[in-house]
Amino acid sequence: MGKLDYEKVLARLGQGPGPLLIICHISPDGDAIGAALAVAHYCEGEGRDYVLVNDDPIPARYDFLPYAERFRLSAAIAERFAQAVAVDCADERRMGNAASLFAKDCELINIDHHDTNSGFGDYSLVEGEAAATCLVLYRMMRASGTPIGRAMALCLYTGIVFDTGGFRYNNSTPEIHLAAADLLTRDIEPFMVADRVLEALTREQAELIRLGLATLTIDDRGRVAHVAVDRQMLLAAGADEGDADVLLPFTRSLSGVEVGLLFRERPDGSVKVSMRSRDRVDVGAIALHFGGGGHVRAAGCNFPGPLHDAVSLLLQRVKSEVAAAFGE
Ligand SMILES: [Mn+2]
Structure with a gap:
């Protein structure tokens, strides 16, 4: 078990043995889905293959997120993976059956913002004071100079909107507003996101x-x-x-x-x-x-x-x- 800095996390996500298994927690929410998809967009930019997985179907309200349709149910995957990343999972159990897709000696990277996170996995990046896992990812992209395109920005912004309750909770710090402002410059419509994620009722x-x-x-x-x-x-x-x-x-x-x-x-x-x-x-x-x-x-x-x-x-x-x- 070790802690990684941003550069090392990105290096491991960008290349490794076989496709990267990207896991977010069961009953996934806006931050979990946004974070998993942001990692997928990063892999895309690096030319790395990946598989997005969850035990549960992704709620239809998140259909607007680019690549949301690429999520697969863990039960439908026969392949085994040598490297995996878990995002927004407070503990190992939150990965559900996705953990059964690990090959022997699979390397697990844990990226999260729950202050109760035990630091499970082979490597962890846990920032307990961050309002959202998507903010942890945003910090990592910015600190390393990784370009954030519109698709990734939309995913990160969605996670931030979700976990701050639309910037209403006490975790809506000046930093997270600045992050949101920066993401909005990439052609994102705030009402569309708030409507889909927070307001829409069936x-x-x-x-x-x-x-x-x-x-x-x-x-x-x-x-x-x-x-x-x-x-x-x-x-x-x-x-x-x-x-x-x-x-x-x-x-x-x-x-x-x-x-x-x-x-x-x-x-x-x-x-x-x-x-x-x-x-x-x-x-x-x-x-x-x-x-x-x-x-x-x-x-x-x-x-x-x-x-x-x-x-x-x-x-x-x-x-x-x-x-x-x-x-x-
Ligand atoms: Mn979260």
Whole structure:
């Protein structure tokens, strides 16, 4: 295990034994997809072959990213690889089954921005204070004088927009605005990206909002709000469990609410929970207590069903953490 500087990372990505396996995390998001594609565009410029892989299909909203159609499902690949790069993966498990495509002695490079990243792999480049993996890649390209063309710029900009929530979170530093400004000079339309990545709703998602909001519950003091989506609602809306994410902002965004939670029932009856906090409660610690994980302000965990039991078990814990945080 070793740390690499920018030049050495780029040298390893640009050439090596056989095609480079480019991996981003399961249930990929805008930063993971943008970062993986930016690495692909870099390889393209260097004349290096590569394979983009994920366990899950890339959500259609990212179709506009150049080469998004080149992602392949790990289950569909028989080839084995001597060199791989993982981007935006906080730990090895986040690579999912893509890790089964490693040849014996495969060299793994880990590029990430999660401060909990263990530095897994043979080489790692982890910048825990960076808002996005795409910012880590941008720094690397700039520091090494690597040209950033329109395609790569669009991928990097998308990852930055996604992980800063459209420049709204506290990770929206002056540096990242300057990076975005530089990327925008390469003929990128900010509304197109924000619309596709942050705003676009499908009819199924809109229907799920209508049904899900009927379950919105706020505690007596107005500090904990939750929504619980069961299988019947998903079925009625024609939505899948990932679509339920659109309900999360309706919890924490309520004024005065400190912790917002979204419960969703999975096809196997288990329950996935997403939590967000405003500025006092460490939801990462709560998630960790129940076998999950994440960040201080955004985290998640899983429970066995039924939905009702998961809701009461977690709410009890959250309410006591909120009370402690407010000195009550
Ligand atoms: Mn990220």
